[in-house]
Amino acid sequence: MKKIGILTSGGDSPGMNAAVVSVARTAAMYGIQLMGIKRGYNGLLGLSDDPEDDITLLDLETVLDIADQRGTFLRTARCEEFKKPEVQREAFQNLRKIDVDALVVIGGDGSFQGALRLSELGMPCICIPGTIDNDLGYTESTLGYDTAVNVCVDAVRSVRATSRSHDRPAVVQVMGRNAGDIAMRTAIATGAEMVVVPEMEWDVDEVADRLNSLIAAGNTRATLVIGEHCWHKMKEFDWRKFLNENGKKVYEGEPITAERLASILKRKCGGVEVRATVIGYTQRGAIPTAYDSAFAFEAGNMAVRLLNRGMINQAVGVRHGRVFSMPIADALNMQKHFDKELYELVNKL
Numbered sequence: 055m056k057k058i059g060i061l062t063s064g065g066d067s068p069g070m071n072a073a074v075v076s077v078a079r080t081a082a083m084y085g086i087q088l089m090g091i092k093r094g095y096n097g098l099l100g101l102s103d104d105p106e107d108d109i110t111l112l113d114l115e116t117v118l119d120i121a122d123q124r125g126t127f128l129r130t131a132r133c134e135e136f137k138k139p140e141v142q143r144e145a146f147q148n149l150r151k152i153d154v155d156a157l158v159v160i161g162g163d164g165s166f167q168g169a170l171r172l173s174e175l176g177m178p179c180i181c182i183p184g185t186i187d188n189d190l191g192y193t194e195s196t197l198g199y200d201t202a203v204n205v206c207v208d209a210v211r212s213v214r215a216t217s218r219s220h221d222r223p224a225v226v227q228v229m230g231r232n233a234g235d236i237a238m239r240t241a242i243a244t245g246a247e248m249v250v251v252p253e254m255e256w257d258v259d260e261v262a263d264r265l266n267s268l269i270a271a272g273n274t275r276a277t278l279v280i281g282e283h284c285w286h287k288m289k290e291f292d293w294r295k296f297l298n299e300n301g302k303k304v305y306e307g308e309p310i311t312a313e314r315l316a317s318i319l320k321r322k323c324g325g326v327e328v329r330a331t332v333i334g335y336t337q338r339g340a341i342p343t344a345y346d347s348a349f350a351f352e353a354g355n356m357a358v359r360l361l362n363r364g365m366i367n368q369a370v371g372v373r374h375g376r377v378f379s380m381p382i383a384d385a386l387n388m389q390k391h392f393d394k395e396l397y398e399l400v401n402k403l
């Protein structure tokens with residue numbers, strides 16, 4: 055290995071920069087040159103808004119101070135085009151043209167798929183899981199997940215303080231795409247009384263019943279944490295009709311939101327003021343926690359050591375608290391486990 059490339063792809067996640075620094079430091083130790091490819095796979099294809107700046111030499115001096123910076127220094131993007139085989143071949147050729155011997159990809163499931171395709175074309179790849187969603191089955195944690203949870207826990211604690219002050223229940227929406235990990239962990243860590251996630255079917259009436267019984271028992275400021283894509287698993291309920299009939303104008307085709315759910319609960323729970331908070335990009339743009347920074351350090355280091363040993367096409371992850379690697383193809387095939395018992399516990403304690 056004389057020259058390797060590195061890119062971040064998909065949604066940015068705290069810890070991506072720290073992983074880049076670790077790759078750069080380890081590459082420097084082995085005398086390997088590192089090329090930074092900007093804006094994910096777009097940067098390999100000249101598809102970004104700024105192709106001039108898409109591929110740059112990453113020397114230690116350039117990256118040494120970025121480890122605890124927010125966002126991703128390399129920029130990032132989602133690249134739909136990359137699903138096309140001819141585009142993958144073009145990217146492969148472009149890497150060859152600049153004499154890149156291997157590529158480190160930091161991202162989530164879609165980014166791993168892209169790396170797998172490049173590896174099948176003959177470009178050695180190493181993947182580092184970088185997504186706040188924690189939705190990759192082969193690893194206990196992904197870079198950014200711990201930080202996102204900490205941001206959410208902090209936010210929910212603040213919301214709960216105001217809920218307590220005003221005797222108002224709260225709905226708090228967190229990110230995570232189709233994985234309820236951020237929602238679950240946040241709910242458990244904050245003592246939230248209810249949680250709904252995209253993995254489990256749920257019923258608005260059951261949530262309202264639970265809230266009503268909490269209120270009847272004297273808890274007038276309960277928290278419902280919801281995973282952003284929980285709506286896919288909401289049992290059929292004509293919520294637009296319900297709200298329209300109960301004094302809240304809703305337009306045809308309007309999507310359900312946390313705000314709307316709060317309005318529904320208010321009307322199903324004796325008019326109690328239920329307020330909604332959506333925690334958005336603060337989860338992605340946060341400074342990485344010590345856990346994510348340390349994981350980034352180990353993962354970046356392992357990525358380059360694997361390449362140096364000729365162990366290619368590996369995905370780096372964490373198992374039983376230790377950093378390990380396995381083939382990208384196998385990692386992508388591993389099913390994610392959802393802890394149903396814990397979910398039920400939160401909703402009944």
Ligand code: F6P
Pocket residue numbers: 065162185186187229230231282338
């Ligand atoms: O994958 C990270 C994530 O923040 C998801 O939790 C969320 O569904 C999605 O990205 C939002 O994507 P965008 O960057 O398009 O807002």
